[in-house]
Amino acid sequence: MDSIDIEVILKKHNTTSKSDIIRICNLYLLTKTLKHGSTFTQFSNVENSILYDDVEKIIINNSSQENDCNIDLSKAIINWYIYTLNKHGPQNDNCVDESGEEINLSTQWILPCFDMNNLWETLIYDSNIKEDLLKYAITIMKFADKGIDANVIACNRVILLHGPPGSGKTSLCKALSHKLSIRMQKRYKQTVLVEINSHSLFSKWFSESGKLVTKMFTRIKEIIEDPNILVCMLIDEVESLAHARDLCISGNEPSDSVRVVNAVLTQIDQIKGHSNVLILATSNMTAAIDIAFVDRADIKQYLGLPSATTIFHIYHSCIEELIKAGVIQKKTEFEDCESLKRKNCSSSDNMAKHLMDVSQASVGLSGRALRKIPFLAYALFLNGNSVNLEQFFEAINGESYCSGIPAKNTF
Numbered sequence: 284m285d286s287i288d289i290e291v292i293l294k295k296h297n298t299t300s301k302s303d304i305i306r307i308c309n310l311y312l313l314t315k316t317l318k319h320g321s322t323f324t325q326f327s328n329v330e331n332s333i334l335y336d337d338v339e340k341i342i343i344n345n346s347s348q349e350n351d352c353n354i355d356l357s358k359a360i361i362n363w364y365i366y367t368l369n370k371h372g373p374q375n376d377n378c379v380d381e382s383g384e385e386i387n388l389s390t391q392w393i394l395p396c397f398d399m400n401n402l403w404e405t406l407i408y409d410s411n412i413k414e415d416l417l418k419y420a421i422t423i424m425k426f427a428d429k430g431i432d433a434n435v436i437a438c439n440r441v442i443l444l445h446g447p448p449g450s451g452k453t454s455l456c457k458a459l460s461h462k463l464s465i466r467m468q469k470r471y472k473q474t475v476l477v478e479i480n481s482h483s484l485f486s487k488w489f490s491e492s493g494k495l496v497t498k499m500f501t502r503i504k505e506i507i508e509d510p511n512i513l514v515c516m517l518i519d520e521v522e523s524l525a526h527a528r529d530l531c532i533s534g535n536e537p538s539d540s541v542r543v544v545n546a547v548l549t550q551i552d553q554i555k556g557h558s559n560v561l562i563l564a565t566s567n568m569t570a571a572i573d574i575a576f577v578d579r580a581d582i583k584q585y586l587g588l589p590s591a592t593t594i595f596h597i598y599h600s601c602i603e604e605l606i607k608a609g610v611i612q613k614k615t616e617f618e619d620c621e622s623l624k625r626k627n628c629s630s631s632d633n634m635a636k637h638l639m640d641v642s643q644a645s646v647g648l649s650g651r652a653l654r655k656i657p658f659l660a661y662a663l664f665l666n667g668n669s670v671n672l673e674q675f676f677e678a679i680n681g682e683s684y685c686s687g688i689p690a691k692n693t694f
């Protein structure tokens with residue numbers, strides 16, 4: 284039997300019980316065509332007053348079957364995740380250094396939060412990277428929670444994402460923490476994402492850095508002490524904190540930089556004794572990371588540049604957003620990438636074929652560059668006028684061509 288994950292995002296201040304919400308959502312979904320990734324929002328008052336009053340959005344996930352097949356709810360095991368989004372923005376954890384200057388040690392979010400809603404859905408990869416990482420992360424947390432001896436089944440609860448700039452490493456770490464907080468909601472009453480500010484930890488008096496690292500971890504350990512809080516710790520651009528020590532030793536004396544790396548590794552080894560912590564690290568310079576850190580990572584996932592098919596999906600989502608906003612006028616429906624692939628790219632839909640050609644011409648650009656192209660194309664080639672799809676494709680083509688010169692990957 285298929286297992287389906289259904290998320291129901293509630294509006295704040297509702298009084299309806301969870302069981303009633305599940306019953307009503309189930310009845311509503313039985314009347315709909317469901318696929319992996321389907322979302323439902325903006326319910327009408329006529330459809331159901333509880334849906335209208337209480338439910339913001341319903342998201343369908345069937346990670347075992349990421350294709351275009353219809354999902355039969357009556358034949359599936361449904362895992363329901365009912366939650367509200369935290370609308371308070373991030374909080375900074377600051378401290379004052381020896382010179383009296385304020386230093387930002389980390390930024391913290393209570394998850395699931397409004398800022399990261401949809402982030403997961405907007406990230407598109409060639410394979411099932413996202414779903415696999417979520418499965419890894421859930422397994423890591425479950426193993427730790429069951430008290431499995433990490434000396435027998437090695438598990439340090441460290442995930443390292445690496446790859447070229449703009450490939451979505453930081454975004455995926457945040458989106459993964461957001462999803463994990465939802466999937467682990469029955470086990471943990473709260474999830475906190477702590478993004479370490481590696482740059483400010485390097486104080487201008489460099490010798491202070493080791494102390495600052497220890498101070499920051501001490502603060503995080505205070506949160507971890509509560510076993511009902513899940514802590515996702517994001518160390519972005521980890522090579523700046525865990526710089527390869529053999530590259531920075533000069534003479535026999537360990538440099539300040541080496542002390543920082545030693546402090547980071549010692550602190551990680553201390554917190555890994557707690558089952559409620561997951562460490563997510565990113566890097567686009569793996570060769571510069573200390574081998575002892577890389578060795579601690581349970582999962583090392585490479586995120587590369589998107590293929591033409593993935594670029595099609597990314598452009599498609601950008602165009603849908605511009606159509607929704609009325610910036611592009613759409614005369615006819617255009618097919619999505621999945622149905623085009625099934626037809627072996629011999630679609631009768633000219634728009635889809637045209638977009639596939641544009642996507643092929645954009646291979647080599649990063650996800651970050653691709654998401655900027657529709658905006659740049661609109662600003663530079665269309666002079667802010669309302670346009671149809673064909674005109675827009677021409678403009679994207681022109682812009683992606685310009686972005687490819689002189690260095691596609693560094694855009």
Ligand SMILES: Nc1ncnc2c1ncn2[C@@H]1O[C@H](COP(=O)(O)OP(=O)(O)OP(=O)(O)O)[C@@H](O)[C@H]1O
Pocket residue numbers: 405406407408447448449450451452453454455565566567589597649650651652654
């Ligand atoms: N695979 C992708 N699918 C869709 N959008 C993407 C993808 N990769 C990157 N993006 C877009 O690029 C933006 C930047 O991504 P992000 O900052 O996470 O990249 P990064 O790998 O951390 O880059 P850097 O190495 O420069 O820190 C994201 O907000 C997202 O909109």
Ligand SMILES: [Mg+2]
Pocket residue numbers: 452453454519520565
């Ligand atoms: Mg990044």
